[in-house]
Amino acid sequence: MANAGNEIAFKKETVAKLLTRSFKEDKTKVSGDAVLLMTEMLKVFVEEATRRAVKQASSEDCDTVDIEHFEKILPQLLLDF
């Protein structure tokens, strides 16, 4: 899996907050390493979404990636994750 722009990443504070606000129990915490790994997961998710949408646009001979392209690849993306 190729890495897009190694400098571009989600801030771990953002990811930590994103996760903890969705937890159902107050007692649940996340380890530092888990946050870092989830940051990678999110990045891969976004990269996959974008690359698949680009492929879809290419297959339709479009230079601009439109929402329809994203919508077409969305079901499989969600299944794969």
Added chain:
Amino acid sequence: MKMDEDEAQKQRLKAAVHYTVGSLCQHIVAECEKQITKQTIAAIAETAFRQCDIFAKDLEAFARHAKRHTVTVDDVKLTARRTTALYNYIHQKNEELALNNQELKEKRKKNAAKRKSKDMEAEENEVED
């Protein structure tokens, strides 16, 4: 009152996600010599935000199943189980993380290993004879 705070935090988080997603998208489409609409970026950002909620709930469930209160990397690895390539990638990233952590403990381990190998060498020499 708390509802407003939550809502405000949610908007801040969404904005942060949107910003990073935008940067990632632009970088990737530029590489592929294409363009992308703002609407598409917004859709990807929204999807990522929602996916995070799903991930979080899964992580909490896995930790709870293991009778823990703290989510660990083992739980994260489980969320990547559906696709082999993804699982392997996350595994690899975890190894890199572990390596970074190991560097801190390395000095202590090195000294212990030196002593051990000296003892083992002595043992081997005895056996060969």
